[in-house]
Amino acid sequence: MTLVEQLNQDMKQAMKSKEKDKLAVIRMLKASLQNESIKLGNKNLSEDEELSVLSRELKQRKDSLQEFKSAGRDDLVDKLEMEIDVVQVYMPQQLTEEELEKIVKDTIKEVNASSKQDMGNVMSTLMPKVKGQADGAQVNKLVQKHLN
Template sequence: MGLLEQLNQDMKQAMKQKDKEKLSVIRMVKSSLQNESIKLGKDSISEDEELTILSRELKQRKDSLQEFKSAGREDLVKKLEVEINILQEYMPKQLTEEELEVIVQSTIREVNATSKKDMGKVMSAVMPKVKGKADGSRINKLVQQHLD
């Protein structure tokens, strides 16, 4: 089942259960997906493009969450945490630290990286491999640990 079909089913379920938060998030994601397909001039978008949109939405909320926490806006923090949890239901299973470690080490060997100067090369090679399955900041920390 594609993401759009899943969202439609979950939207119907959220309407029946009167789950306003979930309904709001689902509508927002559907809107983002439709806007992207219009922007690309396509009737439908690929799974990879869907994942990119979901990742972008999740990252925006995580960034906002940090801002609201530092500003002491607990009301908005709670709302965003609920939205993040709902969005994560649609993301692929996240990689464990061990799985990420293996991917990072093998990529460092693939691109023959030896120092922190090669960080960009490594990051650009790792990110497509873990798209949607790991946060960029986690990967960045691991790459930095392995490059001296």
């Protein structure tokens, strides 16, 4: 089942169970996917393109969540946490800290990196491997830790 089909099915279920907030998030995800499809000029997005859209939506929400927490907007924090939970349902399984650390170490060996100057090289090789399965900031932190 494609992501769009899954979203359609979940949208119908949310309508039946009168989950307005979940329905709004699903509609927003569908709209983002549709906009990306139009932008790229092709009818069906590849899994990678769908994953990029979902990752972007999740990142936007996480960034906003930090802003709202620091501003003391608890009403918006709760809403965003719910939205993040809904978006994460459609994301691939996240890597554990140990799995991510192993991938980082392997990639550092693969590109023969030895110092922070090699960070760009490591990140450009590493990010496609963990796309959608790990937070970029977390990956960045681990690479920096292992390049010291």
